[in-house]
Amino acid sequence: MSLFYPSESLQHKLHNTLRKLSKKVLVADTLPNEVRLVAGLDVAYRGDVGFGALAVYDVRKRAFVEVLVEPTIVRIPYIPSLLSFREAPPMLKVLSKAQVAADVYLVNGLGALHPDGCGLASYIGVVTNVPTIGVTKGLLRGNYTFSRRGGYEFIANERGVVLGARIRLNKRSLYVTVGHMVSAERAVEVVHPLLGKSYLPIPLLKAHEEATKAARGSSWVRQSQL
DNA sequence: GCGACAG
DNA sequence: ATCTTGTCGC
Incomplete structure (x- = not known):
């Protein structure tokens, strides 16, 4: 209804914003020895409404400690490499409502x-x-x-910096990448054990299901609650 | 130059 | 991502 398509010049500015933020990204493991709470963040859509979902999973209890979904109006369409400007708002909103802090967040x-x-x-x-x-x-x-090390296929960018790993499952592949405050090695070590029957790690699968359920289920979302 | 490209 | 039932295959 009111999607704003970024002009060429604005897209350049958005890329500059990302490049500037990239300097603040910490590519090093800062996770506790025992990662107990792992959260999943995803967004599903219904028209211009993005439903951000957060699912915090307790690895030891094998149970979800918190599950939240919050609707947010999205104003920017999907543009390859500029996904953050469309999906970050819904994710940040649901995160702001969270009562529990996880050790690490898995982002779709x-x-x-x-x-x-x-x-x-x-x-x-x-x-x-x-x-x-x-x-x-x-x-x-x-x-x-790509380079094989310790049973995984690590991925380095054009500068040779290892920032992710590929996990091959059946026919497809799952890519795990460094987000912030974690190393590629630790990232894949955290995600791999969380892969169940689905190709998605448990916390993300839950977040995806909740977001999708909310997006399909409520066509009566009132603007007042956004 | 054109196309492909996370969700 | 989303629109959508049954159906082919491991």
Whole structure:
């Protein structure tokens, strides 16, 4: 209804914003020895309304500690490499309502393995100052280098910096990338054990289901509650 | 120059 | 991402 399509010049500015934020991304493991609470963040849509979902999972209890969904009006369309400006608002809103702080947040999107060095996962991490890991089914176009180490296929960007790993499942692949305050090695170590029957780690699958359920279920979303 | 490209 | 039922395959 009111999507604002960024002009060419504005898109350049948005890319500059991402490049500037990329300098603040911390590519190093800062997670506690035992990662107990892992959260999943995703967004599903219904027209111009984005339903941001947060699911905090307790690895030890194997149970969800908190599940939240918050609607937000999205104003920017999906543009490859500029996903943050469309999906970060819904994610930041649901995060602001959270009662529990997780040890790390799994974000449905790329991390630092992005043309501007700052994908959605890194964006969320830098802006909120929390550890994040990006999880996607694919990568954006770019020159990457794959190398096998310790059972995983690590991925380095054009500069040779290792920022992610590829996990092959059945036919597809799952890409795990450094978001913020985590290393590629630790990121994949955290995500891999959370892969159940689905190709998505448990927290993300839950967030995805909740977001999708909310998007389909309520066509009666009132503007007043946005 | 054109196309492809996270969700 | 979303619009959408049944159906082919491991």
